[in-house]
Amino acid sequence: MNKEERKKRYNEFLNNSMNNPNIISGVHNYCDRWCERCKFIKRCRVGLMELERLDDDDEDGSAIWEELSAVFEATIEMITEKAKEMGIDLNNIPELEKKKRKFSEIEKESEKYSTEVHNWIKNNHENFQQQTLEIVKKELAIPDFKEALEVIQWYEFFIHVKIRRASDGLYDTEEDDNEFRKNDSDGTAKIAIIAINRSIEAFTVLYQRFPEHEDKILGFLKQLSSIKQKMLATFPDAMAFKRSGFDE
DSSP: OOHHHHHHHHHHHHHHHHTOTTOOTTTTTTSOSOGGGOTTGGGSHHHHHHHHHHTSOOTTSOHHHHHHHHHHHHHHHHHHHHHHHTTOOTTSOOOOOOOOOOOOHHHHHHHHHHHHHHHHHHHTHHHHHHHHHHHHHHHSSOOHHHHHHHHHHHHTTHHHHHHHHHHHHHHHHHHSOOHHHHHHHHHHHHHHHHHHHHHHHHHHHHHHHOGGGHHHHHHHHHHHHHHHHHHHHHOTTGGGOOOTTTTO
């Protein structure tokens, strides 16, 4: 399938999804982007797009880039058309000055955590893989720590990215009081905290399985606990935020 065919398919998908009563509006806004594990994948526009992409034959990995390019072009065309209908000239929009800000303590901590966890898993990848193969061969079962490692890896950068976005919204709200920005910050902070909780649970599994890494794992648990407490203090309304689908 070439890019033009992909773009046509995406436009058809957009038009059909707009009238699909099974779609939960906004369900993808505050999720963890782990579509394969989401119970709402067939009720989410992003999830349905992911399912379509996975159906493609992508032996060399090129389809994902063609898909992204097609999605981008189709989205730009749709936005341009809507802007015209509203009398907006997208080529004549004044640039807004974005004030730079320093990282907060939570952002610094989460960035440090992301880097250290990534390096630790990378440095021990062969060891974890070997132990996985030994257990599969011996017990004919997938070890629980394999799942735990996948969870940690999925969220290792996700946590920092979401904390940054939540903090950006908090900063913008201080500059210009805006209820939408505050709600968006709370929703983003909530999924970051959920990711932290899941990572803590996963590290607990690893702690029991890998006593030789006890000090390192305890260090990561301490980092996550500290980040979580700071997040709850900085975003006191985050856990009360209602995410479409997930919290209804």
